[in-house]
Amino acid sequence: MTATTQSIQALSAVEWELIIVGAGTAGMPCAIEAAKSGLKRILVIEKSQNVGGTLHWTVAHMSAGGTQLQKARGIEDSPEEHYNDIMRISACSANPELTRLATEEAPSTIAWLQSLGFPFDACCPTLVYGHAPYTRARTYFANVQRGGIVLLSLLLPEWERYIRCGAITLLLGCTLTDILACDGCVYGVKVHDGSAVQEHYARHVVLATGGYAANPSFFARVTPYAPPLYSAANPTSQGEGIEAALRIGAQFHGAEKHNVSLGGIELIPNSQRVDIWSAWAMVSTSAYRTTRELYVNEEGKRFLNEDEVNADIRERAVMRQPRWQFWVLFDEYALHQSYAEHQPLVRQWITVAMVKQHAALGTYLRCAESIEKLAAMCGIHVRHCVETVQRFNTNIHGIPDEFGRTTFPAPLHQAPFYALRINACALISFGGLAVNTRFQVLDIKNKPIQGLYAIGEILGAAATSGHAFCSGMLVTPALSFGRMLGKQMQENIACTIPRRRSVQIPTLSLRA
Numbered sequence: 001m002t003a004t005t006q007s008i009q010a011l012s013a014v015e016w017e018l019i020i021v022g023a024g025t026a027g028m029p030c031a032i033e034a035a036k037s038g039l040k041r042i043l044v045i046e047k048s049q050n051v052g053g054t055l056h057w058t059v060a061h062m063s064a065g066g067t068q069l070q071k072a073r074g075i076e077d078s079p080e081e082h083y084n085d086i087m088r089i090s091a092c093s094a095n096p097e098l099t100r101l102a103t104e105e106a107p108s109t110i111a112w113l114q115s116l117g118f119p120f121d122a123c124c125p126t127l128v129y130g131h132a133p134y135t136r137a138r139t140y141f142a143n144v145q146r147g148g149i150v151l152l153s154l155l156l157p158e159w160e161r162y163i164r165c166g167a168i169t170l171l172l173g174c175t176l177t178d179i180l181a182c183d184g185c186v187y188g189v190k191v192h193d194g195s196a197v198q199e200h201y202a203r204h205v206v207l208a209t210g211g212y213a214a215n216p217s218f219f220a221r222v223t224p225y226a227p228p229l230y231s232a233a234n235p236t237s238q239g240e241g242i243e244a245a246l247r248i249g250a251q252f253h254g255a256e257k258h259n260v261s262l263g264g265i266e267l268i269p270n271s272q273r274v275d276i277w278s279a280w281a282m283v284s285t286s287a288y289r290t291t292r293e294l295y296v297n298e299e300g301k302r303f304l305n306e307d308e309v310n311a312d313i314r315e316r317a318v319m320r321q322p323r324w325q326f327w328v329l330f331d332e333y334a335l336h337q338s339y340a341e342h343q344p345l346v347r348q349w350i351t352v353a354m355v356k357q358h359a360a361l362g363t364y365l366r367c368a369e370s371i372e373k374l375a376a377m378c379g380i381h382v383r384h385c386v387e388t389v390q391r392f393n394t395n396i397h398g399i400p401d402e403f404g405r406t407t408f409p410a411p412l413h414q415a416p417f418y419a420l421r422i423n424a425c426a427l428i429s430f431g432g433l434a435v436n437t438r439f440q441v442l443d444i445k446n447k448p449i450q451g452l453y454a455i456g457e458i459l460g461a462a463a464t465s466g467h468a469f470c471s472g473m474l475v476t477p478a479l480s481f482g483r484m485l486g487k488q489m490q491e492n493i494a495c496t497i498p499r500r501r502s503v504q505i506p507t508l509s510l511r512a
């Protein structure tokens with residue numbers, strides 16, 4: 001049998017109304033809304049053994065302008081102002097159509113979460129200074145640290161209800177390997193369940209497989225100028241959905257807008273992994289703590305005002321350093337003072353004793369009796385490092401230094417001295433599939449690939465955040481776009497043009 005006859009046969013054997021690949025932040029609400037709108041045969045394919053995807057990892061800050069929660073607090077805002085702020089922060093590098101769509105839909109996403117009983121923190125909506133702040137208080141998060149897990153717990157009751165009634169069929173442990181397409185139309189997917197390859201057929205396939213921020217080789221391919229990847233992303237973010245779409249002619253863009261996150265500590269040597277829940281260094285903004293430290297690169301030189309409040313400026317400064325890495329230098333006095341002020345450098349290291357335990361391991365955190373010895377241990381240029389500290393110690397009178405730093409709480413001169421290695425790391429990926437405002441995946445000529453849709457981080461963070469980090473502009477669009485696409489699938493299916501030929505075939509797709 002030729003490939004073409006196989007494809008034609010498959011088209012006639014469509015079994016599912018809709019296939020969604022990826023049961024995470026975007027995929028789950030998409031499936032729920034599609035089921036709610038009346039679809040009865042939805043297949044969800046998920047490579048993990050559980051659902052939720054990055055919801056198990058994310059902080060889940062969300063953002064929306066023009067919500068009831070803002071009105072109740074007397075905050076005047078609108079989707080338009082939210083949109084303008086994103087364009088300002090990203091210097092217009094976000095996709096205007098998708099950002100417009102995301103900001104317009106965001107208030108109803110927040111209202112939906114409210115209706116589900118989402119436990120918003122009492123301070124929300126609020127301004128967040130992790131990155132360049134918005135001009136209005138429009139960030140929302142849960143009153144617990146792991147907001148993504150709360151979100152997941154709110155999605156699960158409806159999700160399970162639709163599974164129980166058979167509208168959603170879930171295949172866990174199945175990895176998408178290929179998208180089946182013929183003459184520019186999608187007709188199903190090929191998956192691997194760990195032991196065998198299966199094919200599943202549908203004329204509408206949604207890719208919600210997340211980004212590629214946990215895949216060093218994919219990252220290196222699309223960001224060739226970058227040093228090796230340090231990843232804090234969900235390990236399932238391997239870019240497989242993107243790869244499969246590229247093989248059938250989809251358009252990929254935005255990877256050059258990559259931006260890094262700061263505070264990455266490689267706890268397991270040579271793992272290139274960072275876990276923000278185990279060790280996250282508070283180098284992200286001095287809005288939250290007194291900066292007592294000094295940052296040096298491997299040349300032993302400073303490269304930034306450590307007290308710079310704009311995280312985007314800090315992150316870009318680190319991207320100009322070799323290996324996108326630097327050391328935070330501090331002394332015994334700074335260490336004790338940070339704890340006296342309840343401002344630890346690493347969030348999760350909650351006592352001085354814990355810091356000393358980590359230093360005793362001598363990997364990511366080093367400790368020595370002199371700056372010379374410390375620099376030598378870390379592979380930092382010794383003479384430059386000593387000179388850098390000396391210069392800092394003599395300039396503590398509030399006169400702006402060469403980097404514009406004006407806060408000099410104390411000199412670094414009380415032994416022992418410490419150096420914490422920080423790697424810029426990726427929580428998210430910026431490149432992704434090009435889609436139109438109906439979430440149809442576009443080919444390289446900007447033509448929709450019939451039957452193929454994409455939502456969530458697979459679109460790339462750059463879609464709704466440009467080359468910057470705009471607060472909440474991944475989780476919120478993932479939820480919003482997931483819901484929007486789910487609601488519109490019924491209509492998409494009704495508009496599907498019937499195939500001209502239909503061939504009877506003996507084997508149908510494997511049903512779960």
Ligand SMILES: Cc1cc2nc3c(=O)[nH]c(=O)nc-3n(C[C@H](O)[C@H](O)[C@H](O)COP(=O)(O)OP(=O)(O)OC[C@H]3O[C@@H](n4cnc5c(N)ncnc54)[C@H](O)[C@@H]3O)c2cc1C
Nearest residue numbers: 022024025026047053054058060061176210456457474475
């Ligand atoms: C630590 C951390 C903190 C973050 N904090 C924030 C924040 O505060 N605010 C914000 O807006 N964003 C934040 N983000 C980003 C945001 O959480 C993600 O962009 C978003 O959750 C991704 O949603 P998604 O549905 O695209 O992907 P996911 O939620 O990852 O879902 C993708 C699903 O697809 C599955 N999958 C992948 N490949 C395949 C395959 N080949 N076959 C089958 N299934 C597959 C995965 O297993 C997964 O379940 C954070 C990210 C991280 C890692």
